Amino acid sequence: MDFSTFLQLLIGATADGILLGGFYAAVSVGVAISFGMLDIVNIAHPAFIILGAYAAFLANRQLGLDPIAAAFVMLPVFFALGAAVYQTYYLVFERRGDEALRGLAFFFGLLFVIEVSLILMFGVDYRFVNADYVNIVRDYGPIHLPLRTVVPFGVSVALVTALQLFLSRTFTGRAIMAVSQDRLALQLMSVDPRRIKRIAFGISIATAAFAGAFLIIIQPVQPSMGRDYIGRIFAICVLGGLGSFPGMVAAAILLGVVESITSTFAGPSWSPAVSFGVLLLTLALRPSGIMGR
């Protein structure tokens, strides 16, 4: 491979990686809230994302709705689902102080139940959506910009920005940031920590509706795909520094670029190994992440 081809491939892979990273940010933002701010290790989050993808698929197939519009419609449903899951989690585990072992096992079971239910309902075929922009590619020299990754990137950046503004500007948002830091202080401000956590977990699951819609726009979806994202999501959250949105976005883009370069130069079958390498290196060298407190 001569140098100019290498450079062209590198530029192309970096551009792809940045777009992919934007999508990863939307995938990880829910866990950045639940794990980073609420201390709830929701390993079932990828399953909710797949659920969101199938919701978008159904809305698209049955009603001809755009997948992103479908995500907006599904938002309250996913919020309510998240709130219900938290309520159960609180009553069964958090109140007993039993979240470490049995809470984790609970979410692991949930991951499987969602996945297998989807398999029983939809089978293991790959499903995809139709939208005007899915098949369009814009070319700028070595950079190819398929709109099916550009659109999710744009909406994802908007989503994360909106959430960051909500968390830093509104009372509820600040209460969410505060709840893992000092419960008692929050109660002294006459805020019910349980209500705040319920809202925050609802938001966390609601973002899965968007992430799912993005996922099915970017590639065909199959029920057990969520597992591949578990390592990625937690690698991004840990690398970014728990509880920090800007760190999470930077980590998502970094991981996207590294994965994209890996799959260009070493083959796509290697890309799942990248996230684990990143996760282990982070845990070994700097467990507080790049922008952790």
Next chain:
Amino acid sequence: MRQRTFWLVAAIAAIVVFASFRLLLVPYWFQPGYKVLQFIVLATAWNILGGYTGYVNFGTAAFFALGAYTTIALNKIVPLPLPILMLLGGAVSGIVGFGTGYLTLRLRGAFFSIATLALAVVAQTLITNWEFVGGSRGAYAIRPAHYPIFDVYLHALFLDYVQYLFFIMLVLAVIAIGVARSVERSRLGYGFAAIRDDEQAAEAAGVPTLRLKLLATTVSGALMGMAGAPLPYYLTYLEPASGFDLAYAVNSIAAPLIGGLTTWSGPFIGAILLTFLQEAATVSFSSAYGVLIVGLLLMAFVVIAPNGLIGLAKRLGLDEALAAIQWPPQVFRSRR
């Protein structure tokens, strides 16, 4: 019960199990029997780390499949007898367990769990890309026609290779349970329990927490690797997707949680019950229903009966009732 008595009773039980399978049942039953034994080993191994110290390992499939792939890789170089392959498979998985633990166990517990979950994905990626062991196409494992020693006698004892595998797994199950039981009652076991109940307090009281956690991870990983080593011969054809099936992870977590976490009998009871239910569901509906049932049972038990069947029995006062009528005999009951 004393340690020596336990081993004696366990050995007799194993002989009785094998003899009754061999003499009373049609050869078909060795197949599901092997699966049950395999899950007893996996669940017991998981429980040494998960139940005794409270650290959740989601990577059972990785440790198990690494053992299986050690067999495949070594078979390509030198033909070795199965018991030696199992020791080597156990060594590989034990080392991987130690490495993962060393990097993550100094941090919050959740990090270890997440790392093991990711380990499963990455180990699978590595194996899929490793052409030497068949890559994504998979590899065949030819069952040896001869046993390494006592060939004539063993051919008389085992009608086919599956019966030999069943016997080997039976021995491993006895060893795993024996190890778990002796850990439970030793200084080591009390150290583990201290970590589970309050790690900071244990550390302050002088329990070498990191060292104990690493020991538990290594032993647990090694037993899983040993359970995986015969898998290529059992399936005769191994591909990454079947070796790294996440169902192994769910089953090995669900069995101790359904049976009961703190004693060796919990995963034993849980694994038998669960494999039976799962096989029944798989045979009568489909394998998807099998996994669904395990997932639902796992969730139901952590919500309703956090201490598993053993805890449930205690709560209902069944323990005393059983003690009063002296059944089942002392051997089969948990200590507390």
